[in-house]
Amino acid sequence: MAEKEEIHVLMVAFSSQGHINPMLRLAKRLISKGLHVTLATTEIAGHRMLKCSSSSSTTTTTDAANSIAGINLEFFSDGFSLDYDRKTNLDHYMETLGHFGPINLSTIVRNHSHDGVRRKFSCIINNPFVPWVADVAAEHQIPCAMLWIQPCTLYAIYYRYYNNVNPFPTFTNPNMSIELPGLPLLHTEDLPSFILPSNPFGSFPKLFSQMFQNMKKLKWVLANSFLELEKNAIDSMSVLHPIKPIGPLVPSALLGEDQDNDIGVEMFEPDDACIEWLNNQHPSSVIYVSFGSLVVLSAKQVESIAVGLKNNKRPFLWVVKPPEYPVEDGSDGQFPQGFLEETKEKGLIVPWSPQIKVLSHPSVACFLSHCGWNSTLETIAAGVPVIAYPQWTDQPTNAKLIVDVLRLGVRIRPNEDGVVTSEEVEKSIQEIMSGPSSEQFKKNAAELKRAAREAVADGGSSDRNIQSFVDEIIGSSCHINPMLRLAKRLISKGLHVTLATTEIAGHRMLKSSSSSFSSTTTTTDAANSIAGINLEFFSDGFSLDYDRKTNLDHYMETLGHFGPINLSTIVRNHSHGGVRRKFSCIINNPFVPWVADVAAEHQIPCAMLWIQPCTLYAIYYRYYNNVNPFPTFTNPNMSIELPGLPLLHTEDLPSFILPSNPFGSFPKLFSQMFQNMKKLKWVLANSFLELEKNAIDSMSVLHPIKPIGPLVPSALLGEDQDNDIGVEMFEPDDACIEWLNNQNPSSVIYVSFGSLVVLSAKQVESIAIGLKNKKRPFLWVVKPPEYPVEDGSDGQFPQGFLEETKEKGLIVPWSPQIKVLSHPSVACFLSHCGWNSTLETIAAGVPIIAYPQWTDQPTNAKLIVDVLRLGVRIRPNEDGVVTSEEVEKSIQEIMSGPSSEQFKKNAAELKRAAREAAADGGSSDRNIQSFVDEIIGSSCA
Known part of the structure; x- marks a missing residue:
């Protein structure tokens, strides 16, 4: 088998601790998913990382390479010497970094190698303070991601501000309030300082x-x-x-993981002696006070906080960085005269603290914080209530989130001179420690602590998003699930099965198989397997990071060249139990017809698994063998009458055989396949006899087809759900199941158009209006657009749609379709009629509103509506758009029209028939057994 290509990711971080640590922790998670990671940052940051990394992992530093905990490190010049004070003029520093950074980073990208071999990065990840990294990525044609290191709330605000989606404060109207979708009402004091007219940092x-x-x-x-x-x-x-939350990227200890497994960089040397002091305090008694590494409080503000802490007479631990100037006004330095003496029994002041240990300590009751986002996430993960005292940048918005959304504490307010008084400090401490809401603050903090841990745990929301991101870097697979499910059935009949597919699909299978067998999936250099199915992966002629959607015709042509060569090597070298063995049969699917040539070359019987309905097989066979006339450029609208099939109009035919078809590679593939029919001993189909008897019988005198389906998840066939196997293209949003649980039985319209269909803006609008006007619950799967939407806050939906339908509708980027279709609240499925979705819907017993798009879908819709009588078909107008009235009418017809009960009855009967076909002794089971017997007979002959 060809050696699997490794995936390398480059992360580029701004040089501050708050930017580097989240990057390091994300790098660690990506490594756990099987990627190789290089972190690049400035030389000044690199110098500090290698000297004072807090990671307990072994750090190696040599002239040739640097690494921390398996993360490769690269450092580039920011245009200044190491001893230059970068705080002198921040605007000048950022401008210089923006000039030298791209040049030096481009050199790193160009010269990247691994194990002495030059390799291209598959993805580059930057953070917001180095936006020029995206230009470097584009220059080298590498996909780019950004790690947003502030809350998503801030991202929503900045996006809307910089894209002029909403009005914001100006010099002429500096105190306006802002109302944004999904966010609480925001006043000027709640907005990030960088977008205010008063911001001094250009x-x-x-x-x-x-x-x-x-x-x-x-x-x-x-x-x-x-x-x-x-x-x-x-x-x-x-x-x-869209934004994918993948956090919290906080130290391991706060997430209940091994503390020694953390990685990070400390700006200052923490004073661990304070932990001994905390050990001597009562549980939940200490006020922890810290304002981060950058905030500098005025002398007046330090005094007010000191007096407030003293007067409150509660234990406190206060982090106060030493002043950068000699203090001459008394022995207490920056504190009020006598403060240190008066509070020495109940307070401790340190220049820097081991904050993770402090927040995790049982004696800490609350945190008086500047609300920097890293500190906020650490506090949330530790389950500690907050007294919010924000200063600048994102902190005011973070405080708004903490106090008014998450309800984790209180916010202290400055007076007209911009100073928080000692009385305000005292009042806030009293409120959070023993006020009427204090117990609720603790309860909310504990709930979010639990939620943070669950999010990053295996299968949690953030873990799924990271896996989804990794899968998208690597690529995706198609046409694999029916093959996997057939393989499982063949194994149950006593055969040994190997599934061969491209490396890009194989990598995804092993990383994100939705099968519960994933816990038993083995991966070695010699072999891979899933649920007893041996796996072999071959090169399609492209690197793993190549975007195969760029030019589909070119991709299929290249696959057709390299596929046969590499598959032939697999066939030639196949062994089992250490003994070289010849395959007894090779099974392909229609999009790799050259497999039949490889089988013939090695004198092995060949079968094809047809993954569309038998009706389509009958149409294609007759078209490519010139058995019947079909539409042409001179007669594009003719109707077709074929044995065993209903009268077919142009709109019912598969798009690949129409004169208007724009995809040259697919007709060529199908033509090759039907030319190769003589090399096929069997044609199996993902269908069942009871579903398509007439079409199957019509082919018996031309080229027989054996239906062995439906090859759908086990749960839909009444079998053990844990016994299923399959691969998900995208990460489903399981939260929608909880939403479905709260809906009435047979009330929800489920809407999804698969992984490939892209609807026009006009069509999305029509469907949205139709759903809104029907006033029935709906669950709509809408993939996020691949572009920034600037024409209003509802994006691709009509203005106001999300607000008006929030009580009865739910929109998700991807759904767990099997769970959705099986849910008792689902009444019908508005579907594109892809064959896998159609079979799943039939097996679930759900009526269908058919809205086909291309390839086999128009014919599938004809089968659903006019043959199986499972629902209705919506028709586009002369502009090719289905109107909102047509959507409403179809919903009305399927839910409560004169045929609605018949649709339900027919769906229930086909659900039963599907289960019976796949059960022991059923029509499809008998066909699989017959196929197995013929393979065995051929091998023994």
């Missing part, structure tokens, strides 16, 4: 502006947050520019 608005201009160069936006923390803000962006 470089940061310029950076953010550059970043949002570069959004089209970003394929993904990841966020250091989690779904359960900011669901409304995340959902509000799904129609504008």
Whole structure:
């Protein structure tokens, strides 16, 4: 088998601790998913990382390479010497970094190698303060992601500000309030300081502006947050520019993991002696006070906080960085005279603390914090209530989130001089420690602590998003699930099965198989297997990071060249139990017809698994063998009458045989396949006799077909759900099942158009209006657009649609379709009629509203509506758009029209027939057994 290509990711971080640590923790998670990661940052940051990394992992430093905990490190010049004070002029520093950074990073990308072999990165991940990284990625034609290191709420605000989606404060109206979808009402004091007219830092608005201009160069936006923390803000962006929360990226100890397994960098040397002091305090008694590494409080503010802490007479641990100037006004330095003496019995002041240990300590009751996002996430993960005292940048918005959305504490307010008084400090401590809401603060904090751990655990919302991201970097698979399910049935009949597919599909199978067998999946250099099915992967002629959708015709042509060569090697070298053995049969599917040539070359009998309905097989066979006339350029609208099939009009035929078909490679493939029919000993079909008896019988005198389906998940056939096997293209949103649980039986319209269909904006609008006007519950699967949407807050939906339907509708990017179709609340399925979806719907016993798009779907819709009588078909108008009235009419017809009960009855009968066909002794089971017997007979002959 060809050696699997490794996936390398480059992460580029700004040089501060708050930017590097989330990157390091994301890198660790990507490594756990099987990727290789290189982190690049400036030389000054690199110098500090290698000297004072807090990681307990072995850090190696040599002239040739640097690494921390398996993460390769690369450092580039920011244009300054190591001893230059970068705080002197921040605007000048950012401008210089923006000049030298791209040049030096491009050199790293160009020269990247692994194990002495030059390799291209498959993805580059940057963070917001180095937006020029997206330009470097584009220059090298590498997909780019951004790790957003502030809350998703801030991302939503910045996106809307820089894309002029909503009005914001201006010099002429500096105090306006802002109402944004998914967010609470925001006042000027709640907004990030960089977008306010009073912001003094010119470089940061310029950076953010550059970043949002570069959004089209970003394929993904990841966020250091989690779904359960900011669901409304995340959902509000799904129609504008989606964001994948993959956090919290906090130290392992806060997530209940091995503390020694953490990785991070400390700006200052923490004073661990404070932990001994905390050990001597009562549980939940200590006020922890810290304002991060950058905030500098005025002397007046330090005094007010000191007096407030003293007067409250509760234990406190206060992190106060030493002043950067000599203090001459008394022995207490920056504190009020006598403060240190008066509080020495109940307070401790340290220059820097081991914050993770402090927040995790049982004696800590609350955290008086500046609300930096890293500190906020650490506090949430530790389950500690917060007294919010925000200063600048994202902190005011973080405080709003903490206090008014998450209800984790209180916010202290400055007076008209901009100073928080000692009385305000005292009042806030009293409120959070023993006020009427104090117990609720603790309860909310404990719930979010649990939610944070669940999000990053295996299968949690953030873990699924990371896996989805990894899968998208690697690529996707298709046409595999029916093959896997047939393989499972053949194994049950006593055969040994090997499934061969491309490396890109194979990598995905092993990483994200939806099969519960994934716990027993073995991967070695010699062999891979899933649920007893041996796996072999061959090169399709492209690297793993190549975008195969760029030119489908070119891809299929290249696969047709390299596939036969590499598959032939697999066939020639096949062994079992250490002994070389010849395959007794090779089974292919229609999109790889050259497999029949490989089988003939090795003198092995060949079968094809037809993965569309038998009706389509009958049509294609007659078309490619010139058995019947079909539409032509001169007669494009003719109707077709074929044995065993209903009268077919042009709109009922598969798009690949129409004169208007734009895809040259697929007709060529089908033509090759039907030329190769003489090399096929069997044609199996993912259907069942009771579903398509007339079409199957019509082929018996031309080229017989054996239906051995439906090859659908076990749960739909009444079998053990844990016994299923399959691969998911995208990560489903299981939260929709909870929503379905709250709906009435047979009340929900399920809407989904598969993984490939892209509807026009006009069509989305019509469907949306139709669903809204019908006033019935709906679950709609809508993949996020691949572009920033700038024409209103509802993005690809009509203005106001999300707000008007929020009580009765749910929109998700991808659904667990088997669970949805099996749910008792689902009444019908508005579907594109892809054959896998159609079979799943039939096996679930659900009526269908058919809205076919291309390839086999028009014929499938004809079968559903006019043969099986399972539902209705919606028709587009002369502009090719299905109107909202047509959508409403079809819903009415299938839910409560004169045929609605008959649709349900027919669906129930076919559900029963599907189960009986696949059961022991059923029509499909008998066909599989007959096929197995013939293979065995051929082998023994």
